[in-house]
Amino acid sequence: MSEYKGIMVHAELREKELAPVTLELLAGGRKVADQLGDELSAALLGHGVKNLAKELIAYGADKVYLVDHPLLADYTTDAYAKALYAVLSKHKPEAVLFGATPIGKDLAPRVAARLRTGLSSDCTELEVDVQNRLVVGVKPAIGGNVMARIVCPRHKPQMFTIRPKALKPLPRDDSRTGEVVEEEVELSLSDVRVRRISFVKEVVGEVRLEDAEVVVAAGRGVGKDYLKLVEELANLLGGAVGSTRPLVDDGLLPPTTQIGQTGKITRPKLYIGFGISGAVQHTVGMQDSEVIVAVNKDPEAPIFDLATLGIVGDVREILPALVSRIKEIKGS
Ligand SMILES: Cc1cc2nc3c(=O)[nH]c(=O)nc-3n(C[C@H](O)[C@H](O)[C@H](O)COP(=O)(O)OP(=O)(O)OC[C@H]3O[C@@H](n4cnc5c(N)ncnc54)[C@H](O)[C@@H]3O)c2cc1C
Incomplete structure (x- = not known):
């Protein structure tokens, strides 16, 4: 030894x-x-x-x-x-x-x-x-x-x-x-029993979650009908969609999007979390993000303890407003 x-x-x-x-x-x-x-x-x-x-x-x-x-x-x-x-x-x-x-x-x-x-x-x-x-x-x-x-x-x-x-x-x-x-x-x-014949890149959306500089994450507070907007915001910002475990368990988003203890660890420059309470099993996968923006209607939600910027409000109002404002800015 x-x-x-x-x-x-x-x-x-x-x-x-x-x-x-x-x-x-x-x-x-x-x-x-x-x-x-x-x-x-x-x-x-x-x-x-x-x-x-x-x-x-x-x-x-x-x-x-x-x-x-x-x-x-x-x-x-x-x-x-x-x-x-x-x-x-x-x-x-x-x-x-x-x-x-x-x-x-x-x-x-x-x-x-x-x-x-x-x-x-x-x-x-x-x-x-x-x-x-x-x-x-x-x-x-x-x-x-x-x-x-x-x-x-x-x-x-x-x-x-x-x-x-x-x-x-x-x-x-x-x-x-x-x-x-x-x-x-x-x-x-x-x-060598195996030879590479060709290389086919896995298609996982525009940006891989682990490599993304911007992550837009959805939690249980994002109703099913609003998930499309989360995806749209991620695309607008050149980022990837992340999620909490309940959304994966409910089959609303694929397991590749799950952030946290039993999901992926991310370290983006910007993390925006919608309707996420901030359970430790989730935050271990995003707490090292450079800037954390959290949107939650409950001012006591633990995610606000980590957030650089906390927005107390309803996802159903803030998410569409944010998407349309970013589109406006991009358009001009
Ligand atoms: C062994 C184990 C491993 C786990 N691993 C993971 C993991 O890897 N990743 C993970 O994410 N979780 C994991 N979990 C689950 C974890 O404990 C939490 O249950 C989960 O992270 C909570 O997800 P959530 O924040 O989306 O939901 P919730 O805790 O239900 O929070 C929803 C939040 O949305 C807010 N909200 C509701 N409606 C609105 C609205 N209209 N507008 C604004 N805000 C709203 C609420 O105020 C609430 O704070 C694990 C659990 C266990 C036991």
């Missing part, structure tokens, strides 16, 4: 660029590494992506292990698991962080099983038990009713997947320096 040193991040890519979650993982990894007095490295797997190493360093990595291979040009479970397993077995980091994205959720368990270690999935926070040199994965459990703290004390590396947007990237610092270590991993076509 004492051979294991340092914290490592899996540098997930999105079409030859670093995926946004990679920058978030670097921020989380940097914090953990600093608390443990350790080094932070990134495993960068791909083909023709060496240029991204300096970006990983600018966002917090001390070292980048680069595996460049034509068979890593597209993500496949087989090739990536083999290459990452080779890097982890050789360099033995104490902890490895992945995004809780489709790729991270596919890759992390497979590599953890090969390494015979544990994986805490879907964490929203990381804590450090410095005395025992343990990284603690914090995640909602039992349907979100408790926050579980998960440790992996008897096996290394300790592995985690972390929800996108749960951590905030560090500001880019191009003056940071680090080392790039090129790794040779043997991969052949027979290792």
